[in-house]
Amino acid sequence: MEHLRVRANGAAFHVAKTGSGQPLLLLHGWPEFWLTWQPVMARLADRFTLYAPDLRGFGDSDKPVGTFGPEQQAADMLALLDALGLEQAGIVGHDVGGALMQPLARNAAARLAGLFFFDFVYPGIGPRMAEPDRLNNIWYQSFHQMEMAPALVGASRESCRIYISHFLKAWSHRKHAFDDVIDDFTDTFLKAGNLAGGFAHYRAAHEGRVKMMKGEAPRLPPIAAPTCVRWAEHDPLFPYAWTDRLDETFADLDLAMFAGVGHFPHREDPDRAAAEIAGFFTRIGRRR
Numbered sequence: 001m002e003h004l005r006v007r008a009n010g011a012a013f014h015v016a017k018t019g020s021g022q023p024l025l026l027l028h029g030w031p032e033f034w035l036t037w038q039p040v041m042a043r044l045a046d047r048f049t050l051y052a053p054d055l056r057g058f059g060d061s062d063k064p065v066g067t068f069g070p071e072q073q074a075a076d077m078l079a080l081l082d083a084l085g086l087e088q089a090g091i092v093g094h095d096v097g098g099a100l101m102q103p104l105a106r107n108a109a110a111r112l113a114g115l116f117f118f119d120f121v122y123p124g125i126g127p128r129m130a131e132p133d134r135l136n137n138i139w140y141q142s143f144h145q146m147e148m149a150p151a152l153v154g155a156s157r158e159s160c161r162i163y164i165s166h167f168l169k170a171w172s173h174r175k176h177a178f179d180d181v182i183d184d185f186t187d188t189f190l191k192a193g194n195l196a197g198g199f200a201h202y203r204a205a206h207e208g209r210v211k212m213m214k215g216e217a218p219r220l221p222p223i224a225a226p227t228c229v230r231w232a233e234h235d236p237l238f239p240y241a242w243t244d245r246l247d248e249t250f251a252d253l254d255l256a257m258f259a260g261v262g263h264f265p266h267r268e269d270p271d272r273a274a275a276e277i278a279g280f281f282t283r284i285g286r287r288r
Contacts, residue, residue: 001016001017001018001038001041002016002017002018003015003016003017004016004017006053006080006083006084007083008076008079008080008082008083009075009076009078009079009080011056011061011062011076012061012062013053013054013056013061013062013076013080014034014053014054014059014060014061015034015051015052015053015054015080015084016034016035016037016038016041016050016051016052016053017049017050017051017052018041018042018045018049018050019041019044019045019046019047019048019049019050020045020046020048020049021046021047021048021049022047022048022049022090022113022281022285023048023049023050023051023084023086023088023089023090024044024048024049024050024051024089024090024091024092024277024281025051025052025053025077025080025081025086025089025090025091025092026040026041026050026051026052026092026093026097027053027055027077027091027092027093027094027096027097027098027100027101028052028054028055028058028094028095028096028097029093029094029095029096029097029098029120030058030095030096030198030201030202031164031167031168031185031189031198032058032094032095032185033054033058033059033185033188034052034053034054034059035059035181035184035185035188036094036264036266036267037050037052037266038052039266039267039270039274040266040270040273040274040277042270043270043271043274043275044274044277044278047278048090048278048281051084051086051089053077053080055073055076055096055097055100055201056068056072056073056076056197057193057194057196057197057198057200057201058188058194058197058198059188059191059194060191063192063193063194063196063197064197064200066200067200067203067204068197068200068201068204069200069201069203069204069205069208070096070099070100070102070103070201070204070205071100071103072204073096073100073201074100074101074102074103074104074107075107077091077100077104078104078107078108078111081108081111086111087111088110088111088112088113089111089112089113090112090113090114090115090116090281091104091105091112091113091114091115091116092116092117092277093115093116093117093118093120094117094118094119094120094264094265094266095118095119095120095121095263096120096201097120098117098118098119098120098121098122099120099121099205101115101117101120102122102223102249105223105225106220106221106223109223109224109225112225113281113284113285114225114226114227114228114280114281114284115223115225115226115227115228115250116227116228116229116230116276116277116280116281117227117228117229117230118229118230118231118232118258118264118265118266118273119231119232119235119237119238119263119265120238121209121212121238122245122246122249123212123217123219123220123248123249124242124244124245124246124248124249125212125238125242125245126212126213126215126217126245127212127213127214127215128242129209129212129213130213130214137236137237138237140167141202141206141209144198144199144202144203145199145202145203145206149195149199150195150196150199153189153195154189154190154195157186157190160186160189160190160195161182161183161186164182164185164186164189165178165182165185165186168182168185168264170236171235171236171237171262171263171264172261172262172263172264172267172268173232173233173234173235173260173261173262173268174260174261174262174268174269177264177267177268178264178267220249222247222248222249222250222251223249223250223251224251224252225252226252226254226284227250227252227253227254228253228254228255228276228280229243229246229250229253229254229255229256230256230257230258230265230273230276231243231255231256231257231258232257232258232261232262232263232264232265233257233258233259233260233261234260234261234262235262235263236262236263237263238263240257243255254280258272258273258276
């Protein structure tokens with residue numbers, strides 16, 4: 001595994017790189033950083049060149065000033081493709097990574113060989129996200145709006161560990177998926193600016209999510225790029241039933257349930273996750 005320091009869009013990004021073959025850019029969610037992809041990377045490195053950046057505000061990448069949401073993160077990733085010398089790449093994303101892939105696909109379609117998603121926010125979820133029985137799953141999004149939130153979570157190593165591990169366990173169906181890296185996750189989020197950097201995404205996305213939950217999100221044209229979505233069977237945050245309107249956002253959609261896992265398919269079942277990713281990019285490669 002190589003660890004690169006790459007300047008793009010006015011910031012320095014940490015990028016983990018391994019493998020050889022067709023390039024894939026792997027975009028993590030919250031509360032994660034590049035390391036979440038390591039099991040999948042190990043299984044794909046014989047067929048693909050894999051780039052797993054820490055998004056701005058996460059890991060060892062630079063931190064944003066103020067709020068920093070999907071549109072800005074998409075601009076970062078487009079500039080990162082340029083800095084890495086990649087004319088085109090397949091994009092794989094989860095959670096926050098999936099949120100930023102949508103403006104990236106609309107703004108730079110020619111640069112993307114295809115889109116592969118695990119569970120993520122998209123406009124078709126709509127008001128269902130704010131139904132009363134969902135509030136125990138989305139409270140953290142309001143907490144992240146508070147200026148004191150980073151100081152509260154980062155008050156001690158133990159408080160940070162409890163907070164981060166709560167989501168990694170509560171949102172997983174296979175509860176031990178992160179046990180071997182929880183110390184790495186805790187130490188990474190305790191680095192200067194990383195709690196605030198992660199929360200900056202939610203602060204930037206807040207207005208758009210409120211509009212979505214009110215049913216007032218603007219209707220956008222469908223994304224034309226070949227798209228594969230593998231949505232977890234047991235995601236407590238984003239139930240599989242919410243995939244029913246994905247075809248309104250993605251015109252060329254391959255959707256299937258990822259059985260037996262929760263919100264983190266790539267960690268909970270990396271064998272199947274890697275096989276699904278490889279299968280999709282192999283299939284669309286034959287279509288060209």
